[in-house]
Amino acid sequence: MTDLSMARIDTAQKPKSAAAKQRQARLNEQAREIAERFSAASISPVLLTxxxxxxxxxxxxxxxxxxxxTVFGGFRPFGWAYVAAIAIxxxxxxxxxHAADxxxxxxxxxxxxxxxxALGAWTLVFAGFSVIGAFFDFGGIVQRNWLGYWFLFGAGGLVVAHGAMSLLVKHWARExxxxxxxxxxGGGEPAAELIHSLESMPDNxxxxxxxxxxxxxxxxxxxVAGYPKLGNIAELVEFGRLAHIDLLIVTxxxxxxxxxxxxxxxxxxxxxxxRLAAHTDKLRFRPRAHSYLGAIPMVELAEKxxxxxxxxxxxxFDLIVGTLALILVSPVMIATAIAIKLDSPGPVxxxxxxxxxxxxxxxxxxxRSLRQEMADPDAKTVVTKNDPRVTRVGRFIRKTSIDELPQLFNVLKGELSLVGPRPHAVGAHTSERLWNEVVDGYFARHKxxxxxxxxxxxxxxRGEVDTPEKLRKRVDYDLYYIENWSILFDILILLKTPFALAKTDNAY
Structure with a gap:
């Protein structure tokens, strides 16, 4: 049982005050405490195994x-028999x-x-080799002492590897x-039934x-079934982000x-x-119309x-291509840094x-493409055509998107990807309205x-966003990318990017 069980509370706890019951945009103290306690990202079982x-x-x-x-005193060309033995x-x-779980x-x-x-599985492998050797004479195509050393080295490696993995898993479990x-x-009896069903599942x-x-x-x-009601649906959005929730089950x-x-x-x-839990609905689903969480039928509403x-x-892909790109464009970046320093005072x-x-x-x-004294880190004023804040060098690097090249450092840090929805400034707005107020579901692009x-x-x-329609178009394309992502799609976008940058109509 992990520390997540701490989220459960005693049903004898005192009821919430009237103020805590009010539907507020911000999380209540209990919800925020639980969210911060479990803010570390989950380890995917698929990736772990x-x-x-x-x-x-x-x-x-x-x-x-x-x-x-060890046997041959160094590496020389492998015979096919050794390659086949290692593959088998x-x-x-x-x-x-896998059979040993x-x-x-x-x-x-x-x-x-x-x-x-692990040692049992490894021993069975060599027992299999022994049985095969007892029935078939392969004429000593592999050295027996090589098999012996292979068994010993492999056993030692498996002991170290699985011992280390076990320690890591225990550490992650404690967290x-x-x-x-x-x-x-959703609460009430349906939620209580679902919770009891989940907790009764083996290896849940x-x-x-x-x-x-x-x-x-x-x-x-x-x-509900020992778990607190932490807030309303609107508050769940903030909780989900803080706690890095993996799964929402609608009851x-x-x-x-x-x-x-x-x-x-x-x-x-x-x-x-x-997922939409269907454990209380007496319906017969078609194949592929549902999936199961243990023995509980679920309808898939959205996937991460x-x-x-x-x-x-x-x-x-980001690390390999990003590193190569940084090496290739480093002369351009160095020249740009020198030009910025010579053109106007201030940081590069x-x-x-x-x-x-x-x-x-x-x-x-x-x-930096704006004059230092006119810098606008909060993006309160959108850069427009012939904007006096833009320097001479700044105008060129904005037109050509050279000003974006340092974002390759963000890629290597893991904050950005080479391809994805463009990150917008926190204070970005159109007609005095923040962009999340202009487009319904705007924050879905941050999935x-x-x-x-x-x-x-x-x-x-790309470039200036001075009308709600331009922003909606951006968001529509971003959501299309998210729903249809693949590595090949990323490669296609990267290959088309230089040609798109040649069109500078909206870049100021």
Whole structure:
């Protein structure tokens, strides 16, 4: 049981005061305390088990190579027999380890059990080699002492690897980072039934942080199955961001389409999975119309974009391509820095607070293009055509988007991606209205990391945003990108970016 169980409270706790019952835009003290307690990002079980398999593959292959170097006094060209033996050993190790439930998240919490199962699977691999050798004479195509060293090196590697992974998992469990942090949307008896069902599931990886419901306490009690009602649906958006919630489970009846749609309209801006529990509905679903959480039928309302191995692939792509891009453009950046220094007094770089992933505020780096005494870090005044604040060098680097190149440092830091919705300044506005007030669901574009370039930009929606229609177009393109993301899509956008930058009609 993780520390997330601390979110549960004693049903004998005193009822909330009248002031705490009021529907406020801000979280109440109890909700904020729980959210901050569990603000560390969750460790994905898919990534954890996948990484464990990858580590085992590295140990098997690495120990085989080390044994080869030990036996033959160095590395020389491999014979096909050794390659085949290592390949078969790798396949059998993963099969036997899977059969022994080594890659189950719960199994990682016992170091002794992990090491024992790993050594058992490894021993079975070599028992298999022995049986095969007893029935077939391969004429000594591989040295027996190589097999012996391979077994010893592999066993040592597996002990170290699985012991370390077990310690890591225990540490993450104490921090409440294992499994999926969930919030129940909607209270009353349906929510209580769902909570009891979840808690009775063997190897349950869903940890409930609390309940949110718009209804008053006479229809939705302050405590549901031991968990507190922390606020209303509007407050859930802030809670979800602070606590880095992974899963929202709506307990309203499937037939309450209007109410579900209204809730979804509020919550879809969060980068989480949203499921509608159908445990109280006596309906027969078609295949693919639902999924299961344990034995509980769920209707999928929204999915978290770019997660698990997709996230790893995108981050790896950003690091590799971002590093290469930084090396390639470094002469341009150096020349730009010198030009800025010679053109006007003040620093070379400019930092501006912008919205990042999950609506978190980040400092985005740019080359300074405005006069130092007229700098506008809060973006209170939009840069327009022939703006007197822009320097001579600034006008050129803004037209060509060279001023954006320092954002490659944000990419390497993990705050930005190469491709994604462009990050907007916190104070960005049109006609005296903040952009989240202009476009309904504006913050949904922050369900993924913002990017140095994006789908909206290569389609002509860059530069000045002086009308609500321009902003809506940007958001529409950003949401299309989020819903259709792939590595190939990112590559396509990057390849088209230089051609899009040649069109400078809206860039001032």
């Amino acid at each position: 996948g990484s464990a398999r990858l580590v085992d593959a590295v140990v098997v292959i690495g120990s085989g190579l080390a044994a080869y170097g 050993g790798l396949m059998l190790t993963l099969v036997f380890a 080594i890659y189950h998240v719960v199994a990682f919490r016992s170091a002794r059990g992990q090491i024992g199962r 409440g980072r294992l499994g999926r942090k969930a919030v129940i949307v 990886d869903v940890h409930i942080c609390g309940v949110f419901d718009d209804r008053s306490d006479d229809r939705s009690p302050a405590v 309203l009846p499937v037939s309450a389409e209007g109410r579900v749609a209204q809730i979804l309209k509020t919550l879809w801006v969060l980068p989480v999975d949203i 974009p770019i997660q698990n191995w997709d996230f790893v692939a995108k981050r790896t 770089f400019f930092r501006q607070k912008r919205y990042g992933f999950n609506n978190e505020v980040i400092d985005v780096y740019k080359f 993924v990391k913002p990017g140095v370039t994006g789908w909206a930009q290569i389609n002509g929606w």
